[in-house]
Amino acid sequence: MEEKNLEAIMGLIMFGGNAKSDAMEAIAAAKEGKFEEADQKIADAEASLVEAHHSQTGLLTQxxxxxxxxxxxxxxxxxxxxxxxxxxxxxxxxxxxxxxRMDSK
Known part of the structure; x- marks a missing residue:
């Protein structure tokens, strides 16, 4: 496997894993009523997904x-x-x- 492809594949795994971890942390923060933290963790997850998509796009372009x-x-x-x-x-x-919604009631 070419090194460039391997880097892209590992990027998908790494950034995907980061996104999932941040999303899980966002749920945990929301469960504790820490919605600003939850929103930030979701933003972090989405940023990781963008990076993962960049890796994927490189493979698809090739x-x-x-x-x-x-x-x-x-x-x-x-x-x-x-x-x-x-x-x-x-x-x-x-x-x-x-x-x-539960918190606002």
């Missing part, structure tokens, strides 16, 4: 240019990690909203 890469388990894992992190961050926003 393929669109005809530079196909061998798909490995690591590649599949990185894509799975990113998609799970996106879904988890979206769900975290909804959970935070529920906590916010």
């Amino acid at each position: 393929e669109a240019q005809g530079n196909n890469m061998t798909v490995t388990l690591l590649t599949v894992h990185s894509q799975d990690h990113l998609m799970t992190s996106i879904a988890f961050t979206d769900l975290a926003k909804e959970i935070i909203d529920v906590y916010r």
Whole structure:
């Protein structure tokens, strides 16, 4: 596997993992009524997802240019990690909203 591709794949895993961790911390903060902290953690998660998308875009651009890469388990894992992190961050926003509504009553 080319070093450039490996860096992009590891970026997907790292930034996806960071996003999921920040989203989990955001839920925990909201559960304690710390909504400013929760909002900041969600913003951090979204920033990590943007970085992950940059890594993904690099891989997709290479393929669109005809530079196909061998798909490995690591590649599949990185894509799975990113998609799970996106879904988890979206769900975290909804959970935070529920906590916010409960807190306002």
